[in-house]
Amino acid sequence: MAKSFLLTAAFILLSNFATAQWTHLNSGVQVQLRSIYFADQNTGWSCGFNTILKTTNAGNSWELSNVTGSHKAMAFVDSTTGYVCGENGRVYKTINGGNNWQLLNSGVSITLNNISIAPDGSVIIPGNQTTVLRSSDGGTTWTNILNIPAVIDFFAVKILNSSTFVVSGNESTILRTTNTGTTWESISIGMPNPLFAVDFAANNTGWVTGCCGMFMKTTNAGISWTTDDYLTPGYTLYSMQFFNQSKGWMAGEAGYILRTTNAGTTWDSLNSDTQVDLYSLNFVNENTGYVSGYNGTILKTTNGGGVGTPIGISNQTAIAEDYYLGQNYPNPFNPSTKISYRLLTSSYIDMSVHDMSGRLVTKLVNGKQSAGSYQVEFSSEGLSSGVYFYSLAVDGVVIDVKKMLALK
Numbered sequence: 455m456a457k458s459f460l461l462t463a464a465f466i467l468l469s470n471f472a473t474a475q476w477t478h479l480n481s482g483v484q485v486q487l488r489s490i491y492f493a494d495q496n497t498g499w500s501c502g503f504n505t506i507l508k509t510t511n512a513g514n515s516w517e518l519s520n521v522t523g524s525h526k527a528m529a530f531v532d533s534t535t536g537y538v539c540g541e542n543g544r545v546y547k548t549i550n551g552g553n554n555w556q557l558l559n560s561g562v563s564i565t566l567n568n569i570s571i572a573p574d575g576s577v578i579i580p581g582n583q584t585t586v587l588r589s590s591d592g593g594t595t596w597t598n599i600l601n602i603p604a605v606i607d608f609f610a611v612k613i614l615n616s617s618t619f620v621v622s623g624n625e626s627t628i629l630r631t632t633n634t635g636t637t638w639e640s641i642s643i644g645m646p647n648p649l650f651a652v653d654f655a656a657n658n659t660g661w662v663t664g665c666c667g668m669f670m671k672t673t674n675a676g677i678s679w680t681t682d683d684y685l686t687p688g689y690t691l692y693s694m695q696f697f698n699q700s701k702g703w704m705a706g707e708a709g710y711i712l713r714t715t716n717a718g719t720t721w722d723s724l725n726s727d728t729q730v731d732l733y734s735l736n737f738v739n740e741n742t743g744y745v746s747g748y749n750g751t752i753l754k755t756t757n758g759g760g761v762g763t764p765i766g767i768s769n770q771t772a773i774a775e776d777y778y779l780g781q782n783y784p785n786p787f788n789p790s791t792k793i794s795y796r797l798l799t800s801s802y803i804d805m806s807v808h809d810m811s812g813r814l815v816t817k818l819v820n821g822k823q824s825a826g827s828y829q830v831e832f833s834s835e836g837l838s839s840g841v842y843f844y845s846l847a848v849d850g851v852v853i854d855v856k857k858m859l860a861l862k
Contacts, residue, residue, distance in 0.1 A: 475724065475725060475755055475757055475759055475760020475761065476711075476724070476725070476726050476727055476728075476745070476753040476754065476755050476759070476760070477753065477754045477755070478727070478728070478751070478752075478753060479513045479514070479516075479752040479753065479754055480515075480516075481500065481507060481516055481746075481750040481751070481752045482507075482516055482518060482750070483502065483505055483507065483518065483750040484749050484750045485502035485503045485504070485505050485749075485750060486502050486503065486731075486733065486747070486748050486749070487500045487501065487502045487505075487507070487733065487734070487746035487747060487750060487751065487752065488501060488502055488525060488526050488527065488540075488733045488734060488746070489501050489525070489526065489527045489528045489538075489733070489734045489746065490528075490734045490735070490736050490744050490745065490746035490752065491528050491529060491530055491536075491736050492736050492738045492744060493530055493532065493533040494533070494738060495512055495738050495739070495742055496509075496510055496511060496512045497509070497510050497533055497551070498512075498513065498736070498744060499528055499530070499536065499552050500516075500528075500734075500746045500752060501521075501525035501526075501527075501528050501538050501540075502524075502525060502750075503523075503524050503525070504520055504521065504522055504523065504524075505518065505519075505520070505521070505525070506518075506519045506521045506525065506528075506538060506546075506552060506555065507519075508551070508552045508553075512754075513744065513752060513754050516752075519552065519553075519555065521538070521546060521555050522544075523538075523540045523541065523542070523544040523546070524540045524541040524542075525538050525539070525540040525544075525546075526539060526540040526541070526565065526566065526567050526568070527539055527540070527566070527567060527568045527569045527579075527734075528569060529569035529570055529571050529577075530571075531571050531575065533551055534548075534549060534550060534551045535547070535548065535549050536548050536551075536552060537569050537571075537577055537579075537593065538555065538569075539560075539566035539567075539568075539569055539579050539581075540565065540566060541565045541566075542563055542564075542565070543560045543561070543562040543563045543564060543565075543566060543581075544557065544560070544566070545557070545558045545560045545566065545579065545593060545596075546558065547592070547593050558593045558594075558596075559596075560579075560587060560596050561587075561596050562581065562585060562587070562596075562598070564581050564582045564583045564585055565581055565582045565607075566579050566580075566581040566582075566585070566587070567579075567580055567581055567582070567607070567608065567609045567610070568580050568608075568609060568610050568611050569611075570611045570612065570613045570619075571613070572613045572615075572616045572619075573613070573615060573616050574590070574616040575590070575592075576588055576589060576590040576616065577589045577592075577593060578611050578613060578619060579596075579611075580608035580609065580610065580611045580621050580623070581607070581608060582607040582608070583605060583607065584600055584602060584604065584605050584606050584608075585598055585600060585608065586598065586599050586600040586608060586611070586619075586621055586635065587599075588634070588635060599631075599634065599635025599636075600621075600629075600635065600638065601635075601638070602629070602638055602640070604627075606623045606624060606625060606627050607623050607624045607648070607810070608621045608622065608623035608627075608629075609622060609623055609624075609648060609649065609650045609651075609664075610622045610623075610649065610650060610651050610652045610662075611652070612652045612653055612654050612660065614654060614657050614675065615657070616634070617631075617632060617633055617634045618630070618631065618632045618657075618675070619631050619634075619635070620652055620654070620660065620676045621652070622649035622650070622651070622652045622662050622664070623648065623649065624646075624648040624649075624810065624841075625645075625646060625648070626642075626643035626645040626646065626647050626648075626649055626664075626668075626682075627640070627641075627642075627643075627649070628640075628641040628643065628649065628652075628662060628676065628679065629641070630675075630676045630677070639677070641676065641677075641678065641679060643670070643679065643682060645668065645682055645855060646843060646855060646856060646857040647664055647665040647666055647668045647682075647843065647855055648664050648665050648810065648812060648843075649662045649663065649664035649665075649668070650663070650664040650665070650690070650691065650692045650693075650812060651663050651664065651691065651692060651693050651694035651704070652694070653694045653695055653696050653702070654675075654676075654696070655696040655697075655698055655699040655700075655702070655717070656699055657675055658672075658673055658674060658675045659671070659672070659673050659699060659717065660672050660675070660676060661694065661696070661702070661718055662679070663685070663691040663694055663704055664690065664691060664692075664812065665690050665808055665812050665843055665855070666684065666686070666688050666689070666690060666806075666808070666843070666845045666852050666855050667684045667685040667686030667687070667688065667689055667690070667691055667706075667852060668682050668683070668684055668852075668855075669682070669683050669684065669685050669691075669718070670682055670683070671717075671718055684851065684852040685704070685712060685721055685765065686706070686707075686710055686852075687804055687847045687850040687851065687852065688804055688806045688845045688847045688852050689706055689707040689708050689710055689814075690706050690707045690808060690812035690813075690814075691704045691705070691706035691707070691710065691712070692705060692706045692707070692731075692732070692733045692734070692812060693705045693706070693732070693733060693734045693735045693745075694735075695735055695736060695737055697737055697739075697740055698740075699717060700714075700715055700716055700717050701713075701714065701715050701740060701758075702714050702717075702718065703735055703737065703743065703759065704735075705726075705732040705733070705734070705735040705745050705747075706731070706732060706812075707731050707732075707812070707813075707814060708729050708730075708731065708814075709726045709727075709728040709729040709730060709731075709732060710723065710726070710732070711723070711724040711726045711732065711735070711745065711759060712724065712765070713758070713759050713762055720764060721764070721765050722759075722762025722763060722764055722765065723762060723763050723764075723765045724759040724760060724762050725760065726745070726753060727753075728747075728751060728753070730747050730748040730749060730751050731747050731748045731813070732745050732746070732747035732748075732751070732753075733746060733747050733748075734746045734747075740758055741755070741756055741757055741758050742754075742755070742756050743755050743758070743759065777795070777796065777797055777798065777801075777846065777848055777853050777854075778795060778796040779793075779794075779795045779844075779846040779853070779854040779856060780793065780794035780795060781856055781858075782832070782844070782856070782858045785858050785859060786858075786859040786860065786861045787834070787858065787859070787860060787861065788834065788860065788861045788862060789833055789834050789835055790831055790832060790833040790834065790835075791831070791832055791834075791858060792829050792830070792831050792832075793805070793818070793829065793830050793831075793832060793844060794827065794828070794829045795827075795828055795829075795830075795846055796826070796827045796828070797823060797824070797825050797826060797828070797848070798825055799825050800822065800823070800824045800825055801822070801823065801848045801849050802821065802822050802823075802848070802849050802850070803819045803820070803821065803822070803823050803846070803847070803848060804817065804819065804820050804846075804847040804850075805817065805818040805819040805820075805830065805844060805845065805846050805847075806818070806844065806845050806847070807832060807842055807843070807844045808842065808843045808844075808845070809837075809840070809842055809843075810840060810841050810842075815837065815842065816832075818830045818832060818844070832844070832858075834860040834862070837860060838860075838862065839860055839861050839862045840859070840860060841857055841858070841859055841860075842857065842858050842859075842860060843855055843856070843857050843858075844856055844857075844858065
């Protein structure tokens, strides 16, 4: 069968790993810490709902600033000047290392999801509803440099130089500009997965990842990307950082932290000693790194994450002929919908539902099933209207992802 062509399907749960290589730091808060950034090994910041934290002693203690807003991302020009963005178009700036924060007028009221600083000092912020803001005067004025007709939420940006940016968003959208946003090239992946992280180790070599562990690579500066591979059995990866052309890390749902030392050809899964969602990671050198996440979680490693366990990289097309995942019906739906799928061989099945932010909503199926046709029902009770994604993983390998629309 086509399954024999898989590299491996040996995904291993973090809870089963040996001694952890990550230290749990005491953040002093219990909010979701959506972003973390260190200027050096001692000075760093993290942010979440109404919260901006600062440490000057490598995370041993944290000072809390109560800054209004649901903060999503942060970036610093240097150890004194930095920016934080989040919901309702809020952008804050500090010029004294985070001791004080000034609310800027972004000119928008939508959610802003990420921040990056260009070599010329300009600030780039992607957001919902086809928004990529740019400021070239330190945040005094902002311009939406995205001029495409589609309505897309953008979650990540990587700046290659002062005029070349790559942004990623929902519907597996990747856009690239080489003239500071005057025109954009669109790269269509043909999948519904939102892509939450993009990074480049050099101007030509880069990677994207997101919902359900989907992972792709480019070697021509984002003009084209490899076919979609999967690094987790359906868990979302939210953050990625490549320290050089070979070594990089990812963090995401259920405590997943992954590491590569060969430019993404193979990956190790690292023992984070937690199963909470991890939203952001930042390494200050090849050994010292920090991760932030759910319920005030901050983790630190001083040995690159420690000894890892190799995982497999799966490709949907390698086994899709042996399995089938149908489109839910009805779609849109209220209050429930049915999802059909077919197995040609006895397999361990994981069918999961995620929301637009990549958060796991529920597992519809989780266990061994015999060959045959099946149908499962999903109810939107207790959920808000919107787009949801459902994925089918077979023996730890994601084979298909589809989207559905809940209406209330």
